[in-house]
Amino acid sequence: MPKKVFVSGCYDMLHSGHVAFFEEASKLGELYVGIGSDATICALKARKTINPEAERLYMVKALRCVKDAWINRGSGIMDFEEDVLALKPDIFYVNTDGHSPAKEDFCRKHGIEYVVAKRVPHGDLPARSTTALRKECRIPYRIDLAGGWLDQPFVNELAPGAVLTVSIEPDYEFNDRSGMATSSRKKAVELWQTDVPETSDREKLAKILFCYENPPMMGNRYVSGSQDSLGIVIPGLNRLDYDRGYWPTKITTRTDADLLAWIEARLWLVPLYPRRAEYDVFAGTRVTEENARALASATDAAWEAILAKDASAWGAATTAVFEAQTAMFPNMAPADVREIIAKYAPVSLGHKVSGAGGGGYLILVSETPIENALKIRIRRK
Incomplete structure (x- = not known):
């Protein structure tokens, strides 16, 4: 029986970096994706998403490497807790800038393997991030x-x-x-x-x-x-x-x-x-x-x-x-x-x-x- 792998994030303006991340995660088992709600992203980033949650959910669920996806029921950076406890995944997969000690402690408490991946673009494609794809802003x-x-x-x-x-x-x-x-x-x-x-x-x-x-x-x-x-x-x-x-x-x-x-x-x-x-x-x-x-x-x-x-x-x-x-x-x-x-x-x-x-x-x-x-x-x- 394949392992359950869970990832969570905003996934606004879906790009090749997101897809490469999902593909890497799916190599470890069946991939489930928790998506931050519009309200959660607005609270964390103090801005609205480009694509609303219904559209973001539709695009993520359409990817062949994704077994299932949903809008997380909670709020804040730990908005996935209720959903993870219901799913009972074997692996929680994050990239470096998605890592936090709170997530790691949560996984340790519930016996979930915590894996931190590096950002690796697919093949010869350039590295992508939503920040870079938004209106180019170089203000430090x-x-x-x-x-x-x-x-x-x-x-x-x-x-x-x-x-x-x-x-x-x-x-x-x-x-x-x-x-x-x-x-x-x-x-x-x-x-x-x-x-x-x-x-x-x-x-x-x-x-x-x-x-x-x-x-x-x-x-x-x-x-x-x-x-x-x-x-x-x-x-x-x-x-x-x-x-x-x-x-x-x-x-x-x-x-x-x-x-x-x-x-x-x-x-x-x-x-x-x-x-x-x-x-x-x-x-x-x-x-x-x-x-x-x-x-x-x-x-x-x-x-x-x-x-x-x-x-x-x-x-x-x-x-x-x-x-x-x-x-x-x-x-x-x-x-x-x-x-x-x-x-x-x-x-x-x-x-x-x-x-x-x-x-x-x-x-x-x-x-x-x-x-x-x-x-x-x-x-x-």
Whole structure:
């Protein structure tokens, strides 16, 4: 009797990459496909699908390698749970950017073999992704490597300090509320559609984006930090020094290819989950001068370690950054995130979570490959 193989995803704008993924999975047994509903995709990606769920279901079910398919009954990144428990598959098959520790733990709990595949195009066909096939958009995301929260005046008025960011190419469509400056990027897309405009004054361009996202008449409780707009607009590695204000007093940019390549080779991202709508990072805050200074000091150590290309020191500083952040904002590290961090501690030199709000992605520093983790490309220009 053939094994049951289950895969789950959006499968919008069905392309050869999807078909190759299905064909690879079907080699292991009869293939069943759970498809994210329109509501689920909208919540995760903060956008509507190109093709509605009925059309996506029709196209997937039409593939000869698919035994059956349906719209998942749940929501969020674990929208398949009820359907999997009903199907009782032998194998849960995902690709690298579909992997998450939550999925792996779910399979372990229910005795399902968990297989993570690499993206392999069929034959001589080009590699495809839905992100690339949508209207071509080269506007980057950004990663907060260290210092997040110091771009907020209520923190940097207690102690001046820096935030370190890298601008990264949009090779993946990062989930909304994942700490990758997705809200600022959406505003950048509204302003510029497909790419950051060419200009000799990138700081001015970042100010335009910052002001567009944070209009004073809106009365927002939380102002998106300027590290988001700066990290998107200015390529490479950036050190943004803050002292009693929303905008940095100094910006230091490094775009030398060897340094950026060194960072890329040692930076790994493990998907966690998007921040939940009811999540309140400000609950139980302990913003003190001592904690702010600890964050600033750890960020300085990370900067020096990166420039010296000292991976061990960078890893230790990254962990110190995270501990300083969570000393001020304990909700950044709920128990389930701490459990995932503990799992990766033996194979990494240091860790933090993406952005300043918790959730999103676990950022790891390692000299050796981290199994099933994502790699990024830093924007050079």
